[in-house]
Amino acid sequence: MADELTPETPEEEQPKKTHKQRKNGLYPGVSDELAENMRTGWADTELHGLEPIAQAAHTAARRAALSERFPGERLVVPAGRLKTRSNDTEYPFRASTEYAYLTGDQTENGVLVLEPAGPAGHTATIYLLPRSDRENGEFWLSGQGELWVGRRHSLTEAEQLLDIPAKDVRELAEALTEAEGPVRNVRGHDSVIESALTDKVTKERDEELRVYLSEARAVKDEFEIGELQKAVDSTVRGFEDVVKVLDKAEATSERYIEGTFFLRARVEGNDVGYGSICAAGSHACTLHWVRNDGDVRSGDLLLLDAGVETHSLYTADVTRTLPISGTYTDIQRKIYDAVYESQEAGIAAVKPGAKFRDFHDASQHVLAEKLVEWGLLEGPVERVLELGLQRRWTLHGTGHMLGMDVHDCAAARTEAYVEGTLEPGMCLTVEPGLYFQADDLTVPEEYRGIGVRIEDDILVTEDGNRNLSAGLPRTSTDVEAWMARLKG
Numbered sequence: 001m002a003d004e005l006t007p008e009t010p011e012e013e014q015p016k017k018t019h020k021q022r023k024n025g026l027y028p029g030v031s032d033e034l035a036e037n038m039r040t041g042w043a044d045t046e047l048h049g050l051e052p053i054a055q056a057a058h059t060a061a062r063r064a065a066l067s068e069r070f071p072g073e074r075l076v077v078p079a080g081r082l083k084t085r086s087n088d089t090e091y092p093f094r095a096s097t098e099y100a101y102l103t104g105d106q107t108e109n110g111v112l113v114l115e116p117a118g119p120a121g122h123t124a125t126i127y128l129l130p131r132s133d134r135e136n137g138e139f140w141l142s143g144q145g146e147l148w149v150g151r152r153h154s155l156t157e158a159e160q161l162l163d164i165p166a167k168d169v170r171e172l173a174e175a176l177t178e179a180e181g182p183v184r185n186v187r188g189h190d191s192v193i194e195s196a197l198t199d200k201v202t203k204e205r206d207e208e209l210r211v212y213l214s215e216a217r218a219v220k221d222e223f224e225i226g227e228l229q230k231a232v233d234s235t236v237r238g239f240e241d242v243v244k245v246l247d248k249a250e251a252t253s254e255r256y257i258e259g260t261f262f263l264r265a266r267v268e269g270n271d272v273g274y275g276s277i278c279a280a281g282s283h284a285c286t287l288h289w290v291r292n293d294g295d296v297r298s299g300d301l302l303l304l305d306a307g308v309e310t311h312s313l314y315t316a317d318v319t320r321t322l323p324i325s326g327t328y329t330d331i332q333r334k335i336y337d338a339v340y341e342s343q344e345a346g347i348a349a350v351k352p353g354a355k356f357r358d359f360h361d362a363s364q365h366v367l368a369e370k371l372v373e374w375g376l377l378e379g380p381v382e383r384v385l386e387l388g389l390q391r392r393w394t395l396h397g398t399g400h401m402l403g404m405d406v407h408d409c410a411a412a413r414t415e416a417y418v419e420g421t422l423e424p425g426m427c428l429t430v431e432p433g434l435y436f437q438a439d440d441l442t443v444p445e446e447y448r449g450i451g452v453r454i455e456d457d458i459l460v461t462e463d464g465n466r467n468l469s470a471g472l473p474r475t476s477t478d479v480e481a482w483m484a485r486l487k488g
Contacts, residue, residue: 035137042134045151050160055104055312058223060163062102062216067114067122069212073182075122076197077102077213078190079110088143092271096189097404098213100313105162107152109169111193116181126162127169130155176200184209214411217403219425224403225459227314228427229468231269232457234308235316236471238264242304243486246296246324254278254292261306269308273315274406277305280324282438284451287396298325301332303451313404317429318469319455326483328476331446335434336476339452342366342432343474346398350430350458350465354422360398363432367394370434376443393436393443399429402457424462431455 066075079099082090095106103112109129114122131154132139132146140147155166176183176196183200185193186209220228238261242249249256257278265272275290283289284303296302302324307316321336323329328336346363365381368390372379377389384390401408401417408427409417422428433453436443457468473482 030137030141038137038140039135046154047157050157052163053104053161055223056161056163058221059102059104061221063112063114063122063124065216066102066212068120070184070209071120072116073184074116074179075112075114075209076176076183076185076193077112077114078186078193079105079108080189081191082108082144094271095313096186097217097313098186098210099189101213101217101404103162103164104312105158106313109190111169111172111190112164113172124164126158126164126166127172128153128155128158128166129170130168172196186210186213210411211413214409215413215416218401218409218412218417219423220403220427220459221425224314225425225427227310227312228316228402228457228459231273231308231310231314231316232318232468233471234264234268234310235306235318236469237268238306238308239304239318239320239472240486243322243483246302246487249296250298250324252296254280254283254294254296257296257302257304258292261304265306265308270311270313271309273307273309273317277303277319279303279305279451282449282451284321284453285435285437285449286451287435296324299329300324301328301450301452303453305453305455307406315402315404315406316457316469317402317406317455318457318472319431319453320472320474320479321452321454322479322483326487327480332450332452333476335436335447335450336452336454338367338370339432339434339454340474340476342370343430343454343456346430346432347456347458347465347467350422350428350460352422352424352460352462352464356418356420356422356428359428359430363398363430364390364394367432367434393434394432395435396431396433398432399455399458402427402429422460424460426460427468428458428460429455430458 077099079095082093085091093108099110099112100106103126105126107128111127113125113127115125117123129152131152139145146152153161158166173192173196176193179200183197184205185197185201187194187206241260241264242257245256245260258276261276262272277289278292279286279289280294280296280302281300283294284301301321303319303321305319307318309315323332342363345366346359349359349362364385368381368384371377371390371393372381372384377384431453435451436447438449440448454474459466459468473479
């Protein structure tokens, strides 16, 4: 990785300067001749005739709804800033969900501001970093200059693409310090903006804005549903990729599986939507196993929980539990089929007008029945459910909202989410599981170390639901046949 020559280089680390170099304050350590040379001789690369991005009409509608909810108030929604990974390297940037949802933009340092326009309505402006300055050398001397990290859109180009008036974000903080009237800000993304607004906002009012934007994402529009389906379709192909290389994973580790799926995510999408869980053997009993450094052995199960994130930041979230050999053992099939039956009951409960908890309750009822039937719990089933005794082996909730965040709408009020009612356009996961820890002495030895989860992405429709991830088989028999075909 090339080292950067920046104006901020500490004095003791700069090369010795001649008198002529010292007088050039803008370019420490750079001769006047080189500085002048780098100022000129560059072609005009402004792009013309750009069309608005695919979701521009949808983001405009979302901003209009936000404006209606908070009349007469200035609303500030930052994208966020780069985060340091170590020393002088940064994590890949991912814009805040609230900002991307309202603008379609994904660039760091961006800020959306809705200025009150009379008693009702707002004027939206997006504040962005402009093109790197060639005159002052920023484009080649700054570590975030375009020569180092690539071209960014000009403000004019951004206006055309996003269909929002654009201004220089470097002027925003000072303007906000002088702003008057009520202000709300989405916190936790941009410390510079938060500092500028310190004496103008309250935690309670800012939280109301965050909660509103979380709940607004619950019902997906046509664009969002299409993006979720695109994410799922790529995820299905990623699962197929993994099955085809299970023999190579056996020779290496779970990381071969992780890398295989990641390749599909990066080729067809933006990234993975969350850390892939590639849990072989007893690792399947660890719910968020993302170390992915264990052995992959024939005869064990592989619990693969992974999702591709599209370029517009919508993610899939799918899980299958696969026999590494291609065939389930009797005990594996017994547990798998129980989880499948539980999932079927849960999916059937997803429909308009149903309570959000209904699919969880339906799935848990089946799992409790199985645990009583197998003699692992003493019935009746209603007693087990009332006391939550099944949770020793079921552990987690049966699903969550899905969208731009894998656990979408997380800031929504309890009454609007987990105690709310399903509506057409909502997308959620249904993902029951059974997990028998390797050291659990309360179950027969043959159960120990087996973990099974089946997860699908379910869209609530006008007359029921649609399984967006139906492209992946779910029954144990169908999984085996699918794996046999892929392995050739």
